[in-house]
Amino acid sequence: AGILNETGLSEIEVEHDGLKIRVARTLTASAPVTLAAPAVAAPPAPAQAAESVTAPPAPAPAAGDAVKSPMVGTVYLQPQPDAPSFVKVGDTVAEGQTLMIVEAMKTMNPIPAPRAGKILEILVLNGQPVEFGEPLAIIG
The missing domain is CATH 2.40.50.100 (RNA polymerase II/Efflux pump adaptor protein, barrel-sandwich hybrid domain)
Structure with missing residues (x-):
């Protein structure tokens, strides 16, 4: 929470050894600080399922x-x-x-x-x- 106040950021997320902590604040004077529970990693998808899924193409960046x-x-x-x-x-x-x-x-x-x-x-x-x-x- 101190880092948020010092840097002016509204949220920060840190992940280390499978433990993920997210601290966020709203921009009101009496904003609560919330902590997220550790994230549990989903099991990896089977190899054949991963091959059949394709991401939509990213839009081409503007020239400039x-x-x-x-x-x-x-x-x-x-x-x-x-x-x-x-x-x-x-x-x-x-x-x-x-x-x-x-x-x-x-x-x-x-x-x-x-x-x-x-x-x-x-x-x-x-x-x-x-x-x-x-x-x-x-x-x-």
């Missing part, structure tokens, strides 16, 4: 450059809750223009466009936790 998160935090697509988004798909942006904000440890960090171009895709939702290096948007 990914703008990645420089830190762990929470992404916000607009400067204030009632304000319009910094950018939307189809917008043309200039190098250095703010695309979104990543909040880390109560600090709002603007994410600038690394180059001029067109926003082809926004890969995150407003208020979503993000990891270091996670793609946030695609600029073409």
